[in-house]
Amino acid sequence: MSSAAALPDTTVSVREVFGIDSDLLVPAFSEPDPHVPGIDPAYRFNPSVTLAILAAFSRNRRMLLQGLHGTGKSTHIEQVAARLNWPCVRVNLDGHIGRLDLVGRDAVVLKEGRQVTEFQEGIIPWAVRRPVALILDEYDAGRPDVMFVIQRILERDGKLTLLDQNRVLDVHPGFRLFATANTVGLGNLNGMYHGVQRLNHAQLDRWNIVAALNHPPAADELEIVLARVPEMDTPQGRKMVASMVAVANLTRAGFEVGDLSTLMSPRTVITWAENMQIFPDPAVSFRLSFVNKCDEAEQPVVAEYFQRCFDAELDAADLNAVRPGAHTLAAMAG
Template sequence: MTLARPDTTVNAREAFGLDTDLVVPAFREADEHVPDIDADYRFNPDVTRALLAGFTRNRRVLVQGLHGTGKSTHIEQVAARLNWPCLRVNLDGHISRLDLVGRDAVVVREGQQVTEFQEGVVPWALQRPVALVLDEYDAGRPDVMFVLQRLLERDGKLTLTDQNRVLTPHPYFRMFATANTVGLGNLNGLYHGAQRLNHAQIDRWNIVAALNYLPADEEIAIVLARLPQLRSEAGRDLVSSMVAVADLTRQAFRVGDLSTLMSPRTVISWAENVEVFGNTALAFRLSFLNKCDEAERPLIAECFQRCFDQELDESGQLGTAA
């Protein structure tokens, strides 16, 4: 078992721009499990406070929000600035209890085949100063999720029934999760595969933080940071119009006029595709419009027209290339 511990501290005001004097434990050196720092990443203050509480006070933190809001990336970027090892596990419908806990496997020792227990990802992380991030938490099968039930309790431990062992978490093991819903299932039809989770388990998460889309100015800044070639007056105007289109789709989604919305991830893809195809309208069609229901495309085209003051015809071209 790894006995490493944080050996330094990070000032939350300096590292994350928070209005607080909070000092967070951290590591001086990064290992191979520490995410790379994205210098252009924009932190949501409330979510950052919640995550820092997770790292500092060993609180179990669930980050909930619509797709493309950067839930997992937010956790990774906090961990990156703390040099805290971080391991992400995607809880798709094929993840089984054996994947999480471990299983017996046949291995060759000194020329002989022997059966030995191979640890799953949860026991491995549990014994180390690792931030375990359970992605798509609401897509995990409910029966599998019960493996995590006791771990979510204060001073929770993990029982390996096949080994007759009880594992005590490393003092600096941390647990986080991301989800599109809060365990209530696919209520709006947007997230197929989302499960209704046991409320007793949801109740065990100490903190549930909601991560929404960024204000327009910050979203524009992120796109420009990703695409330095657009850092001009014309480029900023283009990106500003793109973000305005995205915001209109989100407003229409909230009131039920659209079943699909543009995430910041899609806006970045659109901007990148403008560079590839040299045409704003064609890039828009290939990046977003073709993902949408045909019956909703006229409304989406209207959103485009309102922001770019040009019609989007059936060919996906503008009257004048933008």
């Protein structure tokens, strides 16, 4: 599958591969490529979002996946691509990524012992000429000059013009374009995502599919955490994780009504469970995983959530309890 002209040469059953009740068959590659993400066998797919991603792959639709931080938006796309053997590349549109980084620039290279100026193409010209799924992470944090570079290839039959080279690139029929964002183009409405921009609505209108991935139901989140931290998959451990997920849901409810300025994402719950392997006291590991990220004035509210779910107090003494013994230090070193 190294040829730039390669196209999907097989299909996979959505029911068999993703466990979703659908007769849909999706194009795929029979052989992996070095750019195909690794498969996480424990990954749990959100059915509606998975079907939207599969539609984007099978019908060549441009897809924007929006949701709160830590919900696994990019990972979801990657894990779908992994099961389709579809090459996938992620680019983070932080504030330092500019137009030349994406399109390319002239660079001085050494050829036959002489310095010559040569055009070095960026990731977008490289990707559009190949059967690659390009994921633009933090799409709503991209600079305006970057946004307008992307706008032309948002159209399914769009071509990419390289003004510096006087070239027009045809887009490979196997090229797919995805983006992930914390907002849906309306800017930073609640103060949680500094640096995001209001998106040009003419560009936002070019995304064919817009889906949302937010916090999973408590039962699903429990299984997600246990899949990541299998050491806790015991009767006692499951009860502990259920209480951790309950705390997380209380922080989310508190955020919605304005009691908290931050919330626990599924990623934070996984981190808490992982830290439990180092600091077995749930109060200590909770403080180190989440409480210390909160505003000091809001920590009593978080402590109340913890008390409700664990029937135990969370106080300042918990931090002083962090006195790793030899076995804990050995575990940390390992």
